[in-house]
Amino acid sequence: MARSPSLHVAVIGAGIVGAAAAHFLAAAGARVTLLDASGPAAGATGASDGAVSVASKKPGPMMDLARHARAFYGSCEADGLLRGLFHRRSTFLVARTRLEAELVAEHGADLAAAGERVLDVDRPTLLNRIPGLGDGVCFALEIPDDGHALGYEITQRLLQRSAVTVRRNAPVSEIVMRAGQAVGVTIRDELLPADAVLVAAGIGSVGLLGLGDILIPRKGQMVVTDRAAAGRPAIDGHLMAASYLAAKRGIVRDNAHIGLVIDPLVTGQFLIGGSREDHRADQATDAATISAILRDALDLYPPLRQRRVLRTFAGVRTASRDGLPIVGPHPHLGGVTIATGFEGDGICLGPFMGASAARMILGEAPGVDLSMLAPQRFSRAEALA
Amino acid sequence: MTDLAKTDLAKTDLAKTDLAMTELPVLVVGGGPAGVAAAVALAEAGLRVLLIEQRDRLGGAIHRQPAVGAPQIWRGPARHRRNWAELASRLEHVAERIELRTSTVFLGIDGAGRFLFDDRMAGRVFARPVRAAIVAVGAVEKIAPFEGWELPGVMSAGGAQVLLKETGRPPEGPIVVAGSGPLLLAVAAQLARAGNPPLAVLERGRPWHKPKALARLMTAGAPLAEAASYAAVLALKRVPCHVGSEVLGVSETGQGLTIRVRAGSAESLLQARHLLIHDGLEPNRAGIPLPAPGAEVPVLLAGDGREILGADAAILDGQRAASAVLSRLGHAASAAPLEAALSKARNFQLALAEALRSKATPPTPQTMLCRCEGRRYADFAALPADASAREIRLMGRFGLGACQGRFCGPMLAELRGEALPTANPPRWPLRPVSVAALANFSTDETES
Ligand SMILES: Cc1cc2nc3c(=O)[nH]c(=O)nc-3n(C[C@H](O)[C@H](O)[C@H](O)COP(=O)(O)OP(=O)(O)OC[C@H]3O[C@@H](n4cnc5c(N)ncnc54)[C@H](O)[C@@H]3O)c2cc1C
Ligand SMILES: Cc1cc2nc3c(=O)[nH]c(=O)nc-3n(C[C@H](O)[C@H](O)[C@H](O)COP(=O)(O)OP(=O)(O)OC[C@H]3O[C@@H](n4cnc5c(N)ncnc54)[C@H](O)[C@@H]3O)c2cc1C
Numbered sequence: 125m126a127r128s129p130s131l132h133v134a135v136i137g138a139g140i141v142g143a144a145a146a147h148f149l150a151a152a153g154a155r156v157t158l159l160d161a162s163g164p165a166a167g168a169t170g171a172s173d174g175a176v177s178v179a180s181k182k183p184g185p186m187m188d189l190a191r192h193a194r195a196f197y198g199s200c201e202a203d204g205l206l207r208g209l210f211h212r213r214s215t216f217l218v219a220r221t222r223l224e225a226e227l228v229a230e231h232g233a234d235l236a237a238a239g240e241r242v243l244d245v246d247r248p249t250l251l252n253r254i255p256g257l258g259d260g261v262c263f264a265l266e267i268p269d270d271g272h273a274l275g276y277e278i279t280q281r282l283l284q285r286s287a288v289t290v291r292r293n294a295p296v297s298e299i300v301m302r303a304g305q306a307v308g309v310t311i312r313d314e315l316l317p318a319d320a321v322l323v324a325a326g327i328g329s330v331g332l333l334g335l336g337d338i339l340i341p342r343k344g345q346m347v348v349t350d351r352a353a354a355g356r357p358a359i360d361g362h363l364m365a366a367s368y369l370a371a372k373r374g375i376v377r378d379n380a381h382i383g384l385v386i387d388p389l390v391t392g393q394f395l396i397g398g399s400r401e402d403h404r405a406d407q408a409t410d411a412a413t414i415s416a417i418l419r420d421a422l423d424l425y426p427p428l429r430q431r432r433v434l435r436t437f438a439g440v441r442t443a444s445r446d447g448l449p450i451v452g453p454h455p456h457l458g459g460v461t462i463a464t465g466f467e468g469d470g471i472c473l474g475p476f477m478g479a480s481a482a483r484m485i486l487g488e489a490p491g492v493d494l495s496m497l498a499p500q501r502f503s504r505a506e507a508l509a
Numbered sequence: 510m511t512d513l514a515k516t517d518l519a520k521t522d523l524a525k526t527d528l529a530m531t532e533l534p535v536l537v538v539g540g541g542p543a544g545v546a547a548a549v550a551l552a553e554a555g556l557r558v559l560l561i562e563q564r565d566r567l568g569g570a571i572h573r574q575p576a577v578g579a580p581q582i583w584r585g586p587a588r589h590r591r592n593w594a595e596l597a598s599r600l601e602h603v604a605e606r607i608e609l610r611t612s613t614v615f616l617g618i619d620g621a622g623r624f625l626f627d628d629r630m631a632g633r634v635f636a637r638p639v640r641a642a643i644v645a646v647g648a649v650e651k652i653a654p655f656e657g658w659e660l661p662g663v664m665s666a667g668g669a670q671v672l673l674k675e676t677g678r679p680p681e682g683p684i685v686v687a688g689s690g691p692l693l694l695a696v697a698a699q700l701a702r703a704g705n706p707p708l709a710v711l712e713r714g715r716p717w718h719k720p721k722a723l724a725r726l727m728t729a730g731a732p733l734a735e736a737a738s739y740a741a742v743l744a745l746k747r748v749p750c751h752v753g754s755e756v757l758g759v760s761e762t763g764q765g766l767t768i769r770v771r772a773g774s775a776e777s778l779l780q781a782r783h784l785l786i787h788d789g790l791e792p793n794r795a796g797i798p799l800p801a802p803g804a805e806v807p808v809l810l811a812g813d814g815r816e817i818l819g820a821d822a823a824i825l826d827g828q829r830a831a832s833a834v835l836s837r838l839g840h841a842a843s844a845a846p847l848e849a850a851l852s853k854a855r856n857f858q859l860a861l862a863e864a865l866r867s868k869a870t871p872p873t874p875q876t877m878l879c880r881c882e883g884r885r886y887a888d889f890a891a892l893p894a895d896a897s898a899r900e901i902r903l904m905g906r907f908g909l910g911a912c913q914g915r916f917c918g919p920m921l922a923e924l925r926g927e928a929l930p931t932a933n934p935p936r937w938p939l940r941p942v943s944v945a946a947l948a949n950f951s952t953d954e955t956e957s
Contacts, residue, residue, distance in 0.1 A: 163897030170899045276903040292895050350911065350941060408620025408934045411636060415950035422948050432941040434911060438620075 133485060134159060134309050134318035136296045136332065138283075139169035140275045140470060141463050142324035144478020145485075147282040152486055156288045157316065159309070161295035164283060167326040168470060169275035171407065171439025173346065173387050173395050176472045179215035179267035180364060182372050183234035185448060185496050190469065191238065192492050193476035197271060200475060205285060209277050211390055214361035215270040216245070216254070217369065218261050218424065224366035225263035231369050232265045241268055253360045256427035270362065272387070275471045282475070296325075296332065299460060306459035320485050322461045323454075324478070327405055327442045329464045333454070338502050339465060342441040343404035345413050346397035347421075349431035357388035365424055371400055372468075374447070380413070384420045386428070394431060396421045400468075402443075409436040443467040445502075451477055452484060452498040461485050462499050533638055534559040534608065535834055536624055538615040539645035541569020542820055543812020545596050546827030547643045547834075552603035554835055554842070559637060560607050561626060563614040563940075568593075570647050570667070570813070571820045573674045580677035586735050589820055596824065615646070617937030618798045622806065627942045633949045634942060640838060641807045643830045644797055645823075648790035648813035651919045652688065653713075653869035654886070657759035658786060659877040662766050666696045666787035679705040682782030685768055687711040687756045689865050690789045691736060697748055698739035706746040708781055711754040711770060714865030725860035732819065732857060757870060759784055771870070788869070789862075790817045795915040798935040807837050822854035872924070879917040881910020889921065898930035911941055 131154045135146045138160035146158040160166060176194050181187040200206040217232065219225040232242045243266040250264050251257055283290055291311075298310040299321050308317040323329050327341045352358035368383035370376045380401050387395040399413050414436050422428055444450055444465035454460040463481040466473055480490035537548045540562030548560045568574055572593050575581050600607065616625040616634065623636040650667045652658060666686060673679055679700045684707040686697045697710045716723055726733065743750060754772040761767075768779040792814050800808055811830035812823040825847050835842035872878070874887035884906050892905050901907050907921060908914025908929070913936070914921075922928050938947075 163895075163900050165903060166897060166899050170903050276899075280904050290893075292893070292897060349944060406620065406934075409937070410619045410621040411623055411625055411634065411937075411947075411950050412621065414619075415634070415948055418944055418948035422944065429943075429945045431944045433938060433944055433947055434913070434941050435909075435936060436938070437936070 131155065131320065131486075132157070132318050133320045133322060134296075134316055135322045135324060136309065137167070137323070137325035137328060138164040138279065138290060139167045139324065139326055140165075140279050140282075140474035141466065141478045141481070142322065143279040143282040144475045145322050145324060145463060145481045146288040146478075147286045148479045148482035149485060150286045150288045152482065154486065156286075157318070158283070158288050158290045159294040159296055159311065159316075160290070160292060161328065163292040164290065165276035165279045167328070168439045168441055169279055169474070171346075171437050172275055172344070172468075172471055173385060173397055174272050174274045174471045175215070175362060175364075175385065175387065176210065176271040176273050177215050177267075177362070177364075178238075178240055179217060179235065179270050180368060180372055181469065182374070182447065183231075183238065186469065187234070187238045187240075189476075189492070190472055191240070193473045194269070194271060196476040196479070197273060206273070206278060206281060206475070209281060210271055210273045212269070212271045213357065213388075215267040216250070216361045216363050217265045217267065217366070218363055219263040219366045220258070220260040220424070221262070227366050227369060227373075227375070228263055228265055231373070235267065242266075243268060254363070254425070256425065258424050258426055260423060266361070272362065272390075273471060275474070278471070278475060282478075299323075299332065299457065301457060304456075304458050306457060320459045320461065322463060322481060322485060324463045324481070326464060327440050329442070329462065333462070338445050338450070340403055340443050340445075341405035342443045342467065343401040343406065343438050344398040344441060344468065345401075345409045345417065345436065345438045346395060347414060347417060347433055348435045348437070349394040349396070349428070350434055351392035352388075352394065352427075352431060353392035355390070355392060357390055358392050358394065359388045359425075362387050363424060365420070367420075382413075382417055382420060384417070384424060386421055386425050393434070394428065396428075405440050407438045407440065409438050441467045441470075449473065449477065449497050450499050450502075451481055451494055452500065455500045455503045532557065533640045535838075536561065536637070536639040536642040537645065538642065539569065539647060539812065539814065540564070540567035540609075540611070541645060541647050541812060541823065542571065542593070542596065543647075543814070543823040543827035543830075544569070544643070544645035545600060546824040547645060547811055547831040548607055548827075549596060549599045549603060550828050550831035551834065552606040553599070554831075554840055556606070556835075556838075556840070558607045559639060560609045561613050561615050562609075562611045563629075565612050567609075567611070569823075573671060575677050576675045579675060586731075586738070588731055592821070592824060614940050614942070615644075616942060617796060617935065617939045618800075618808075619937055620934065625937060627938070627940070627946055632943060632946045633951070634947045635951055639806060641809075641834045643809050643811050643827070643834060644814060645811040645827060645830070646793045646797070646814045648817055649793045649795075649915055649919065651788045651791050651923070652786050653788045653923070654872045654876050654878055654920055655756055655758050655870070656873055656876050657761075657766075659880050660759060660761055660766065662761070662782060663759060663784045663786060666692055666785040669783075669785045670696050670699065673699055673703060677703075679703040680783045681705070682765065683708045683780070684783045684785060685709055685711065685779055685781045686785045686787075687754075687768075687770075688787040689713045689867060690787055691861065692787050692790075694736060694739040694743065694750070696785060696787070697750075698742040701742050701746040701748060706743075706748045707785075708748075708779065710743065710748060710750040711756065712750065712752045712865070713755040713869065714867040715753040716864040717752065719864045719866070722860045722863035725856065726864060729857050731821065753867075755867075755870065756784070756786070758873075791919045792816065793915065795913055795918055796932075796935050796937070796939045798937075807834065809833055816855070818851065818854040818858055822851055825850050825854075878920060878924075879907050879910060881912055881917075882906045884917075886924075889924065898932055901929060902932065913939065
């Protein structure tokens with residue numbers, strides 16, 4: 125499958141996207157060096173939830189891509205690569221006001237139009253599925269074909285099952301160009317020669333490629349509780365509040381919005397999130413935000429009252445100006461491919477997008493039309509330096 | 510405050526800010542000898558102090574009091590009791606400047622610089638602005654892991670000591686005390702006094718092979734006398750103490766434990782109901798945030814939480830930290846000759862460590878390292894040698910459980926031969942906190 129067995133690709137960033145690209149490049153016979161400033165899953169991938177969810181996506185290309193990406197998880201789970209790491213479970217879209225109910229209903233119609241199964245659930249059925257659900261919940265839809273995967277587990281598995289050379293503590297400061305073509309990358313004083321370079325460095329891509337006008341960091345704070353059940357999810361589905369949909373559909377634009385999700389992990393713990401703080405690239409959590417998340421979570425699902433908070437953490441989503449990921453060849457730098465801008469969807473999209481980026485680098489067409497993600501789209505307005 | 514004072518000071522914004530700053534307390538976390546000594550010294554210098562202790566009363570590891578109604582079976586060396594009584598009476602004198610909050614856990618500093626506390630009685634997390642902080646949260650016990658240490662019936666010697674002090678009753682049935690360090694003798698002697706002398710004390714080190722270190726210890730005075738008194742009790746109760754002897758593994762048999770012991774090249778089996786293990790102390794640093802030296806709100810460590818120097822030195826170290834805070838805040842601080850006394854304590858600890866230095870047999874792959882998440886040595890060995898902090902936590906699942914690595918952290922560092930990389934920024938909460946209490950969080954504005 126590989127063009128040349130000697131093709132050496134330097135992949136910058138060992139998040140889920142870089143790890144997937146590296147895995148599939150190596151599987152196709154390329155020689156791959158995966159470089160990370162810290163280590164695998166050091167960025168958003170190790171500080172996120174893992175909803176592999178179509179239910180949450182904005183109608184349009186994102187919803188369609190998410191359906192492909194979720195199906196890709198299914199096939200990787202079936203062929204053994206991701207066995208045991210991808211768990212099917214329903215997403216419940218829940219509304220607590222009339223306005224929210226309208227929003228959820230509208231979103232449900234969009235999902236159905238995209239081909240997604242959408243089930244109406246009345247309150248008694250819902251209470252049967254999620255005992256203890258808050259009194260305020262007045263409307264809900266079930267999206268039964270969603271799933272969950274932990275970004276760091278996926279990253280680790282992709283790297284274990286491949287011959288990729290992983291270099292930790294290897295910050296890339298520069299992509300070295302000669303005659304318009306990438307010839308390698310600089311790591312401190314070292315020049316690592318490469319025939320092709322993939323930039324999958326999350327928010328670090330900004331510095332490497334000068335994308336400050338195109339990408340912004342969006343911090344998210346989350347909470348992990350102790351176990352409510354032993355070795356199985358404590359409730360029968362992922363609770364996604366209308367506030368999360370509102371953010372995803374671009375209805376709210378305030379800088380410290382909380383899009384509430386309550387995610388039952390397979391360990392029996394809950395993962396509760398999250399804030400959406402634009403232009404924040406730090407990983408600190410603060411009591412005011414965390415307590416606001418918890419107050420909202422208690423309103424939606426009061427049994428959380430019995431849990432204890434074990435940890436809080438924050439991750440940084442990399443959001444593009446137009447809300448779509450950036451995947452494809454750099455318009456001016458030969459031999460450089462970009463795969464970033466996955467915002468709050470990169471765990472879902474990551475393996476599929478990494479595999480697609482690998483195919484692009486190998487000169488093959490990705491299985492799905494990804495032209496709307498091409499970096500080229502920004503160079504019309506200004507030079508993508 | 511009178512109304513007059515209020516109007517006077519409210520004249521300029523500057524005066525207002527000054528007042529707010531000077532009225533802010535200095536935070537002291539930990540009500541052991543170091544924390545209480547620091548709080549007293551600060552209050553005596555005229556500052557307001559907020560003293561936070563997670564337990565329901567002051568005392569720390571050494572002056573832990575029996576629970577209400579339980580008998581006091583052991584009162585510790587007279588010197589320690591005198592020191593504590595003196596601190597307590599000084600505390601009385603400056604009580605109006607010290608706001609004491611017991612049953613309150615320090616949760617760390619959040620990303621907005623808030624000092625966070627969990628009021629366990631009220632079920633509420635609160636924040637308080639402070640001028641400076643002294644963190645004196647004591648030590649954690651180390652253990653050298655071997656197969657079966659996580660079984661019921663095995664517990665840390667320090668934990669057993671706490672139970673003994675609080676309940677006034679020793680565990681029932683035959684007990685073996687093993688590991689390394691002076692605490693083995695202390696706990697064994699306390700058990701003997703309480704009516705259940707251990708079957709045996711097994712010390713891994715061979716102090717008789719380290720004559721130079723022993724000679725240095727002989728000049729120690731008070732701590733030496735303390736050790737001698739424990740040894741005397743053990744001799745009287747005919748408790749055999751073996752050196753150069755270590756536990757290789759333990760398994761459950763019927764009602765009790767079968768303990769596999771090695772001394773030199775000889776192995777033997779012991780039967781007991783309880784195995785108490787301990788391998789020294791380490792500063793309790795897990796997640797303690799230390800801002801840069803020039804930070805607006807300085808945070809200093811004191812006592813065993815800074816350096817393991819023992820109970821006498823902990824008092825001095827609390828005073829040292831208080832002096833440092835006072836001079837940072839522009840107050841005259843007494844330059845008492847603390848450093849000399851601290852370095853004497855340090856030399857004693859170094860000699861002790863040298864006398865007992867011994868390498869534990871490496872754990873087998875099956876040996877449990879993290880009880881919270883059930884992670885074994887094989888899981889740890891499978892991590893790459895240059896694994897990042899995040900890989901150790903997320904992929905190794907070490908330090909992810911309820912104790913947040915407070916217990917397995919030192920163990921892993923020992924096995925790795927270097928300190929574990931720390932999470933950056935440090936994480937709060939330092940301890941698990943109820944969802945309801947944290948949801949109840951009130952901000953600084955309403956608090957102060
Ligand atoms: C709070 C939160 C919740 C989320 N929940 C979900 C969810 O439920 N479902 C979902 O699908 N997605 C979710 N996401 C989004 C998802 O985590 C990200 O989209 C995804 O992890 C992005 O992966 P990545 O590989 O592109 O980037 P990252 O994981 O950020 O990886 C980039 C890597 O590049 C490295 N790097 C950066 N610069 C350099 C350099 N110069 N040299 C070398 N290495 C460099 C970094 O160290 C890092 O390891 C969430 C994100 C957050 C923050
Ligand atoms: C298990 C054990 C047994 C010991 N036995 C002996 C002995 O027999 N003889 C002897 O001479 N010395 C003994 N020592 C040593 C002696 O106790 C110490 O040298 C001395 O107590 C140190 O004082 P300190 O104030 O630094 O810490 P400590 O006395 O440990 O005090 C720390 C205090 O901080 C509190 N704290 C911790 N974390 C938090 C938090 N997050 N929020 C609020 N409060 C918190 C603790 O409850 C504790 O009261 C023992 C130590 C330990 C750990």
